[in-house]
Amino acid sequence: xxxxxxxxxxxxxxxxxxxxxxxxxxxxxxxxxxxxxxxxxxxxxxxxxxxxxxxxxxxxxxxxxxxxxxxxxxxxxxxxxxxxxxxxxxxxxxxxxxxxxxxxxxxxxxxxxxxxxxxxxxxxxxxxxxxxxxxxxxxxxxxxxxxxxxxxxxxxxxxxxxxxxxxxxxx
Amino acid sequence: xxxxxxxxxxxxxxxxxxxxxxxxxxxxxxxxxxxxxxxxxxxxxxxxxxxxxxxxxxxxxxxxxxxxxxxxxxxxxxxxxxxxxxxxxxxxxxxxxxxxxxxxxxxxxxxxxxxxxxxxxxxxxxxxxxxxx
Numbered sequence: 442x443x444x445x446x447x448x449x450x451x452x453x454x455x456x457x458x459x460x461x462x463x464x465x466x467x468x469x470x471x472x473x474x475x476x477x478x479x480x481x482x483x484x485x486x487x488x489x490x491x492x493x494x495x496x497x498x499x500x501x502x503x504x505x506x507x508x509x510x511x512x513x514x515x516x517x518x519x520x521x522x523x524x525x526x527x528x529x530x531x532x533x534x535x536x537x538x539x540x541x542x543x544x545x546x547x548x549x550x551x552x553x554x555x556x557x558x559x560x561x562x563x564x565x566x567x568x569x570x571x572x573x574x575x576x577x578x579x580x581x582x583x584x585x586x587x588x589x590x591x592x593x594x595x596x597x598x599x600x601x602x603x604x605x606x607x608x609x610x611x612x
Numbered sequence: 613x614x615x616x617x618x619x620x621x622x623x624x625x626x627x628x629x630x631x632x633x634x635x636x637x638x639x640x641x642x643x644x645x646x647x648x649x650x651x652x653x654x655x656x657x658x659x660x661x662x663x664x665x666x667x668x669x670x671x672x673x674x675x676x677x678x679x680x681x682x683x684x685x686x687x688x689x690x691x692x693x694x695x696x697x698x699x700x701x702x703x704x705x706x707x708x709x710x711x712x713x714x715x716x717x718x719x720x721x722x723x724x725x726x727x728x729x730x731x732x733x734x735x736x737x738x739x740x741x742x743x744x745x
Contacts, residue, residue, distance in 0.1 A: 490681055
């Protein structure tokens with residue numbers, strides 16, 4: 442059971458996803474799993490109005506998706522979009538186990554965040570959250586757009602180390 | 613009534629908005645009330661905050677967005693919800709921007725809205741490749 446793509450992106454469904462990944466993967470559906478969007482009719486309407494080239498846009502709350510993720514994964518033509526690591530951690534705690542590596546694709550800088558890659562900025566606690574998920578068996582890769590370079594699981598984990606340890610390791 | 617010259621914000625991917633402003637000013641001369649907000653490297657929340665600061669709260673204004681449904685369009689959502697006097701226009705191009713800048717303050721807002729849309733659409737034509745399959 443797999444998805445076309447499982448992506449962490451704080452913009453959720455936007456240009457890079459639709460015009461970049463969408464044209465590469467040709468998904469039948471973009472599924473946004475996010476409580477803030479699911480609970481706000483205006484937000485829902487805005488994302489549902491996205492011009493996707495024919496793919497459906499579905500929106501689900503985290504708890505609802507955690508109970509039915511296997512059904513979604515059966516289609517294998519769904520791009521799953523999560524806002525930031527805490528959503529993935531919540532889903533993982535609820536039994537979510539994607540077959541493929543999870544894409545870190547667009548986590549933008551905010552006050553207090555640390556740059557891991559130009560398009561991956563982690564808030565306090567998120568690097569540790571990702572490391573714990575990796576220890577539990579979740580695998581990751583970082584890539585913003587299909588034509589961009591892909592950073593594999595091991596290289597990405599090395600970047601998630603606290604800065605002091607990375608200096609010791611000569612990174 | 614024209615309601616004075618409504619300000620505008622170009623909210624776009626990358627440097628597109630800045631180049632649109634630069635090009636429009638090269639054609640029409642320096643403009644006031646024309647701000648630019650880029651989505652480059654910022655979260656949706658930061659983008660929304662920057663946009664809110666760029667839009668005057670007390671009078672009609674226009675938000676020109678490049679991609680419908682992208683992060684720039686989503687960033688406009690809270691403002692559009694809170695402020696009835698906002699007009700959000702997607703698919704921004706140079707013809708519609710020039711039309712807006714030239715006619716704002718000279719024609720009523722309803723007419724300005726129609727001018728923006730019609731000039732933006734009319735600016736899209738194709739010549740060549742006829743008959744190709």
